[in-house]
Amino acid sequence: MKYVIVGAGAMGLRYGLLLQEVAHQPVDFVEPNADSVAKIKAQGNVVYQSRDHQNRHAVPVSIYSPEEYQGEPDVWVFFMKQMQLADTLKRVAPHFKKGQLAVGAMNGMGHIEKLQEYFEDDQIIGGTAMIATILNDYGDVDFIGKENTGTSAYSNQSGVATPETKAVMSDFQAAHLNPSYSDNFMGTLLTKVFFNAVENSIATMFQARVGELLAYDQFLESIAKPMVNEAYDAADAAGITLLETREEMLEQMDHVARNVVPLHFPSMYQDFVKGRPTEVDYINGWIADLAEEHGVSAPTQRFITNLVHLAESMRQFNPPVNKLAQP
Template sequence: MKVAVMGAGAVGCYFGGMLARAGHAVTLIARPQHVEAVRRDGLRMETKTFDEQVRLEAVTDASGARGADLVLFCVKSMDTESAGRELKPFLRPDTLVLCLQNGVDNADRLRTVLPEHPVAAAVVYVATEMAGPGHLKHHGRGELVIEPALASERVAEALRAAAVPTDISANVRGALWLKLILNCAYNAISAIAQKPYGENVRGEGIWDVMRDVVDECLAVAKADGVHVPADAHTATRKLVEGMPSQYSSTAQDLARGKPTEIDFLNGYVVRRGQELGVPTPANRVLWALVKLLEKKA
C-alpha cells in the first residue's frame, strides 16, 4: 500500500514505521526537524524487540498524502478539523483515513470535514515517545482496534502482517471510551507530577483518586448510552504493569511547553457530564490543574 502519516509524532512514527519495515511505501508528514533527520538517517525505531534505522519518505506538508491508499491520522485532537482540510485536496475518493487519536469524537469531527471519504476510528494501545528528531522510542504494547469501513479488512491484514495486532470491532465507540477512561485516570496525574505511571501509583491516595475518576467516567458513559467492553477498574490497574516507565502524552506535552489534549480527555468527560447531568468533580479538578500548568508552561 501507499501510506501517509498525517502528524507523524510518536504514535504515527511507530505504526508508519512498522508498515515501512513490512515493505509498504510510507510517507511521514511531520515537523521540519523530524523530516530533516528522517531524510538524512532514516527513522530510528528503538523498540522492545529491535533497534533499526527504517528508510521511508518524509515531508512537511499534506501533499505527502497525494494518492495514498491509507492515511494514518495522528494529529492532536485540537487540530482535527484544520488538518482534515489540509488533507482534503490530496485524497482519492477511496482513501481510508484512520484516526489514531486520543479522545472519542475525532472521527465524527473529521467526517464533517471529509464527508466524501471513508473515515474510521481506531483505538490505539501503545506506549511511545519521540526521544529526539527522527528517533522513536517504544516502551510497550502496539495494538489497534478499528471500526468497519471501506478497505478496513485489507488495512487490518496489512497491519497484522507488519506485526501490529489489529482487530475490527463494531463497538469501537465503547473501546474508545475505555481508552478515554484509562487516559483520564493516568494522563493528568502523570502531567502534574511529571513522573511515570509506576511512580505515580505508589503515591499516597493516588489509587483512590484514580478510582473516583474512573467511576465518574463510567457514570457519564452509561448516561450517554455507551457500552464499555471491559471492567474499567481492572483495566486501569493492569495498565501500569505493562508500561511502568511511561510518561503520559499530556506530561510530555507540558514538559515541552506545548498545548495538551486535556480538553479532549478529562475536559471532555466534564463537558459531557454537564450535558447529561452527571457530576464529575474529580475529573474537573485534574482538568483545571493541567490547564493552570499549560498557562505556566
C-alpha cells in the same frame, strides 16, 4: 494497501515504521511541522528508531510536507494533536480521493467530527492504541516495551466493517499492532479516553512514570476509581456502552502500570515537559462536558482539567524536568 501517515510524531512514526518494516507495506509520511520535515530530511531522509532506549538505528523514510505530497494512498492514518487537526486537514484535503479510508487513532475526542467533513462514515475507522512510544526529538522515536506488545482497537464510524476495513486490520496485525475490531464505535473510542483521563493527567501533573503512580497504595481505590466512575456515569447517561466494565478498566490500569509499561511517560507528559499545550480539554474536559450535557456531573474530571492547566501555567515559575531520555 498503501498508507500515508499524517503526523511524524511518536505514534505516527510507530505505526508507519511497523507497517513499513514489519508488515512490508508501502508507507509515506506527511508532516505538517516544517521543523520536523527539515530535521528528517537533513538526516538523509531517515528516522532513528530505538526500543527501550537501546539499539538506536536509522530507518529510511519518505517524508513530505502537506503541500509537497502527490501520492495516492489507499489509507490516510492521522496522528495529530487534537488542536492541530483542523488546520492539517485543510492542508492535505486537496490530495484526498474518492474511496480512500481515514483512520483516526488519536488521543482524546473531537477528531471524528473533523474527519467527517472530508470522508463518508463508512470510510472512517476510529481507533485507540495502548502502545507506549516516546519521541526523543524530531525524527528520533523510542518504542517502549517488548517487541509485539501493546494492543489497539478499531471500529467503523458506520458501525459496519467493510472489506477495506478488514484489509487494514490484516495489515495492522502483520505490523504487530495487535488490533481488535468492534462495531461499537463510541465504546471503542471511549475505552482509551477513560483510561487516559486517569493515567495521562495524573502522571503529567506529578511528572511520573505510569508505574510510579502505584507507589501510593491507594491510587487505584481513592484516585482512579472515582474518576472511572464519573466517566462511566457520563457514558451511561449518554447511552454509550464501553467495551470494558468499570472493574475491568481498573484492572487494566493496574496491569498496564505494573506489568506492561511501568517506565513509560504518557504522551501528555511528553507535551508538558516540552512546553507545549496538553490535550487535557479533549480527554478529562470532554468527559466533564459529556456528563453535563446529559444531566449528570463530573466534578473530579473538571477539577483535574483545571489542575493540569494550572500545572501548565506554573511551568514559567517551576520549569519541569525532562526525564524522557533516562532509562
